[in-house]
Amino acid sequence: MQKMFANLFGxxxxxxxxFYRSEKFYFVLGAMAIGAxxxxxxxxxxVGEVLTPMIIFTIYASSWNLxxxxxxxxxxxxxxxxxxxxxxxxxxxxxxxxxxxxxxxxSLFSAAIGLLIGLACVRLKAWFLAxxxxxxxxIIVTLISQFDTVIGGIMGFPTPLxxxxxxxxxxxxxxxxxxxxxxxxxxxxxxxxxxxxxxHENELEAKMIGINTAKYRLLAFVLSTFFAGLAGGxxxxxxRYIQVSVFDAYYSFLPxxxxxxxxxxxxxxxxxxxxxxxxxxxxxxxxxxIMQGLMGPLFPSVSNVGPPLRMLSLGLFLVIVVIFFxxxxxSLLHKIHNYFREETKKANNIERK
Amino acid sequence: MSGxxxxxxxxxxxxxxxxxxxxxxxxIFGVMKLVNFAHGQxxxxxxxxxxxxxxxxxxxxxxxxxxxxxxxxxxxxxLERLTFRRVLGTDKLNEIFVSLGLIYVFENVAVLLWGNxxxxxxxxxxxxxxxxxxxxxSYDLLLAISVVTVILIALFILMKKTKIGLAMRATSQRxxxxxxxxxxxxKVYIFTFALGAALAGAAGALYGxxxxxxxxxxxxxxxxxxxxxxxxxxxxxxxxIIGGLLYGIxxxxxxxxxxxxxxxxxxxALLIIVLVIRxxxxxxxxxx
Numbered sequence: 072m073q074k075m076f077a078n079l080f081g082x083x084x085x086x087x088x089x090f091y092r093s094e095k096f097y098f099v100l101g102a103m104a105i106g107a108x109x110x111x112x113x114x115x116x117x118v119g120e121v122l123t124p125m126i127i128f129t130i131y132a133s134s135w136n137l138x139x140x141x142x143x144x145x146x147x148x149x150x151x152x153x154x155x156x157x158x159x160x161x162x163x164x165x166x167x168x169x170x171x172x173x174x175x176x177x178s179l180f181s182a183a184i185g186l187l188i189g190l191a192c193v194r195l196k197a198w199f200l201a202x203x204x205x206x207x208x209x210i211i212v213t214l215i216s217q218f219d220t221v222i223g224g225i226m227g228f229p230t231p232l233x234x235x236x237x238x239x240x241x242x243x244x245x246x247x248x249x250x251x252x253x254x255x256x257x258x259x260x261x262x263x264x265x266x267x268x269x270x271h272e273n274e275l276e277a278k279m280i281g282i283n284t285a286k287y288r289l290l291a292f293v294l295s296t297f298f299a300g301l302a303g304g305x306x307x308x309x310x311r312y313i314q315v316s317v318f319d320a321y322y323s324f325l326p327x328x329x330x331x332x333x334x335x336x337x338x339x340x341x342x343x344x345x346x347x348x349x350x351x352x353x354x355x356x357x358x359x360x361i362m363q364g365l366m367g368p369l370f371p372s373v374s375n376v377g378p379p380l381r382m383l384s385l386g387l388f389l390v391i392v393v394i395f396f397x398x399x400x401x402s403l404l405h406k407i408h409n410y411f412r413e414e415t416k417k418a419n420n421i422e423r424k
Numbered sequence: 425m426s427g428x429x430x431x432x433x434x435x436x437x438x439x440x441x442x443x444x445x446x447x448x449x450x451x452i453f454g455v456m457k458l459v460n461f462a463h464g465q466x467x468x469x470x471x472x473x474x475x476x477x478x479x480x481x482x483x484x485x486x487x488x489x490x491x492x493x494x495x496x497x498x499x500x501x502x503l504e505r506l507t508f509r510r511v512l513g514t515d516k517l518n519e520i521f522v523s524l525g526l527i528y529v530f531e532n533v534a535v536l537l538w539g540n541x542x543x544x545x546x547x548x549x550x551x552x553x554x555x556x557x558x559x560x561x562s563y564d565l566l567l568a569i570s571v572v573t574v575i576l577i578a579l580f581i582l583m584k585k586t587k588i589g590l591a592m593r594a595t596s597q598r599x600x601x602x603x604x605x606x607x608x609x610x611k612v613y614i615f616t617f618a619l620g621a622a623l624a625g626a627a628g629a630l631y632g633x634x635x636x637x638x639x640x641x642x643x644x645x646x647x648x649x650x651x652x653x654x655x656x657x658x659x660x661x662x663x664x665i666i667g668g669l670l671y672g673i674x675x676x677x678x679x680x681x682x683x684x685x686x687x688x689x690x691x692x693a694l695l696i697i698v699l700v701i702r703x704x705x706x707x708x709x710x711x712x
Contacts, residue, residue: 206692372539386528
């Protein structure tokens with residue numbers, strides 16, 4: 072046991088050291104500095120309505136991505152977002168647990184439900200699992216509506232505040248997101264992450280080299296639902312209100328969209344995707360009046376052409392990204408980075424000559 | 425008692441629409457190994473096409489089914505050529521992503537073209553029905569059931585008796601070997617997708633005659649059609665037919681006994697239970 076722990080910490084230490092020495096370290100440091108400084112220069116509204124959701128959905132999208140690493144996909148991740156949110160809010164209101172513990176208890180509860188669902192369907196293939204999770208997100212709405220007298224989910228209820236909204240809440244979310252993503256990074260660098268990748272590449276071969284695929288797929292599912300639950304608890308806090316609409320299919324597709332647009336199975340993908348999608352959703356509605364003026368007369372059957380046009384372009388965007396940039400925006404950034412590295416190498420060579 | 429009989433009848437009609445959708449999905453999956461989550465949106469567009477044909481061009485509601493079938497088949501062929509062919513054979517998740525993007529595209533195109541309000545195709549037999557004692561059965565339901573039966577028989581003949589049907593069955597077993605035997609796989613794929621889409625279009629036109637519809641009706645039928653395929657077993661058309669009927673009846677009986685809120689949940693609960701006990705479906709083959 073002791074040896075195992077020593078090994079584990081040894082490997083984490085090694086990972087940390089190699090991370091510190093690599094080029095990535097500076098990028099991460101830069102990104103974190105940007106994340107920490109920006110809220111100081113923008114209005115409270117932007118911090119509360121744009122930046123905080125960005126961070127929360129980064130956790131949520133990363134949790135989805137973690138599942139994708141192991142070759143699985145979920146179309147009902149909103150179920151776990153909602154369970155995390157409801158569980159943490161209810162624990163605080165009904166049992167008087169301090170909100171900070173509620174956040175983690177809520178995520179644990181979400182992971183426990185994830186374990187149950189996972190146990191039922193680890194044997195299923197990718198799209199079967201996607202279907203079952205979607206089905207589960209429909210069933211959970213019915214269950215919450217059935218026990219409405221206890222939960223009160225249909226009308227919704229305000230969530231107890233953990234910290235004051237605004238900068239304090241932003242920095243707390245930021246710290247939690249950084250920790251979560253760093254944990255996922257270390258997980259993916261560990262033996263477990265290797266197993267996830269192997270299962271994604273070829274499950275049969277993974278089984279052949281002695282990986283217990285069922286165990287690792289279940290593990291991926293449980294971990295993913297834990298982080299989704301954490302995001303749910305934070306989301307309920309950030310909008311200060313929780314309602315059964317959190318289980319909408321929209322919230323199930325959101326992480327998927329973010330991950331695909333950002334870059335599937337990359338650590339930075341969910342972050343980039345979340346920044347892109349949340350910015351689009353927050354700022355693009357402002358050009359709705361212009362679009363109405365331009366395109367309105369063409370489509371007389373809709374009163375406001377803005378929202379459907381926006382959704383239409385988002386859908387087209389997703390299709391185009393999948394077909395032409397299967398690795399998402401992150402691959403573009405990698406290309407740019409590589410280009411500059413080549414250039415500096417050339418420049419160095421010239422200097423040496 | 426009469427309530428129960430009517431519930432069962434509605435279950436059968438619901439089931440018929442699901443059968444068309446599920447059979448289309450199943451053919452596409454069987455031949456191309458492709459998962460199209462935007463299949464229900466083809467149903468929705470089919471309903472709107474039939475609606476336009478019936479109202480703008482004044483066509484008989486049942487003739488407009490043909491218009492829907494042809495239009496949706498063409499849309500399906502275009503879709504296969506432009507989007508799915510490019511991601512076929514890459515990561516399985518890519519197909520799911522493309523079809524999710526298409527869901528957004530179709531739903532919002534429908535909103536832009538036809539608006540958000542509920543619509544329904546007016547049938548020439550509206551309000552007319554066969555009365556058998558206490559139970560009255562509207563002609564529309566009977567016609568819907570017979571239309572589905574005719575389509576399924578035609579499909580059966582196409583699959584078993586024609587050359588393209590043979591090519592499709594061969595491709596579904598072994599695509600590389602059938603390519604070696606001189607089957608033009610790309611042609612088969614495009615035909616298969618168009619055929620599956622046409623079935624969805626027919627289902628949509630029938631849906632539009634029986635139920636009111638709006639641009640967002642497509643999502644749940646897709647998921648239910650998938651559930652039916654899994655109940656019946658992947659790639660098995662008889663399985664899809666039995667699964668569709670069972671599913672439609674189970675759904676309507678659940679509403680009758682438990683209340684409307686259970687309509688969607690009970691069906692998924694059923695699905696989850698079946699999958700947990702028998703991951704390959706009720707009539708599916710073992711393994712993949």
